[in-house]
Every structure is written in C-alpha cells, then in structure tokens.
Amino acid sequence: MGLEHPLVRDVFPELVSELVALLEEEGESELAICAWDLRLVAGCGCTDAFCQSFKTEPHPDGQPFGPGHRCVxxxxxxxxxxxxxxxGKIMYVEVLDREPLQDIRVGGNGPATQVTPGPAEPD
Structure with a gap:
C-alpha cells in the first residue's frame, strides 16, 4: 500500500488518541502502537447512518479476512x-452509533470515497 492514503491520526486525531488509550486499557499494547500509524484506505461503503467504519488496509484478495483474523x-x-x-495488523475499524467524526474524502489512485457519515460514493 502506498503513501497516498492519509494517516488516520491526521484526519481523526481524537479517534486515534481514543483508540490508543482503549487498546492500552485492554492490554493490547502492540495494537496501541500500530494504531498510531493506521492509514485511511476507504470507507466501509454501507448506507447505514449509524456507521462510520473504515478500512485501514486492503482486504486480502478483496475477500473477508480468513485465517489469523480476530475481532477486538x-x-x-x-x-x-x-x-x-x-x-497482528489492524485491517478495519468499525465505528458505530457515535456522533459523526467529519465528512472527509479519501482515494489514492482511484476516485475519492466518502468515509463519514453514510455510504461510500465516488465523487
């Protein structure tokens, strides 16, 4: 994955600070360190107003995660x-039933994708 995807900490600094603190509380220090360098790859693409989830890595072969996957x-x-x-790599952050983070656009080489709130749609 290239550097064309923004760091989540640059887009949602409060969320990343919260992630780091929550991961530390759960005893997930290695993930807390990783959370600092997450990249905002794409929104989830759903149409649910309560969802602000996003990918931090491309899904393997565009499919669900498979072996080595766990939910935290x-x-x-x-x-x-x-x-x-x-x-050990954070692939996806589900953010549900929270106040909107902010409406941002991410894209990289392709069309930009709306991350929050609501569905992913090309510009």
Missing amino acids: PLSPSKGMIILDVVN
Whole structure:
C-alpha cells in the first residue's frame, strides 16, 4: 500500500488518541502502537447512518479476512468501536452509533470515497 492514503491520526486525531488509550486499557499494547500509524484506505461503503467504519488496509484478495483474523471489541464511553485484526495488523475499524467524526474524502489512485457519515460514493 502506498503513501497516498492519509494517516488516520491526521484526519481523526481524537479517534486515534481514543483508540490508543482503549487498546492500552485492554492490554493490547502492540495494537496501541500500530494504531498510531493506521492509514485511511476507504470507507466501509454501507448506507447505514449509524456507521462510520473504515478500512485501514486492503482486504486480502478483496475477500473477508480468513485465517489469523480476530475481532477486538473496545469499550468507548459512547457508541461502539470494534477492530478487525489479522496477524497482528489492524485491517478495519468499525465505528458505530457515535456522533459523526467529519465528512472527509479519501482515494489514492482511484476516485475519492466518502468515509463519514453514510455510504461510500465516488465523487
């Protein structure tokens, strides 16, 4: 993956600070370190207004995660945050039932994708 995808900490600094703190609380220090360098690859593409989830890595072969996958549910004060982790790498951040982060566009080499709130749509 190239550097064309913005760092999540540059786009959502409060969310990354919260992720790091929540991961530390869960005893997930290695993931807490990794959370600092996550890249915002794409929105989830769903049409649910309560969802602000996003990919931090491309899915393997465009498919679900497969072997080495685990879910890491966190306990934020509001809403839900669940991480999809494959072999120690955070691949996807589920952000549900929370106030909107902000409306940003990510893209890289292809058309930009709306990350929050709502569905992913090309510009």
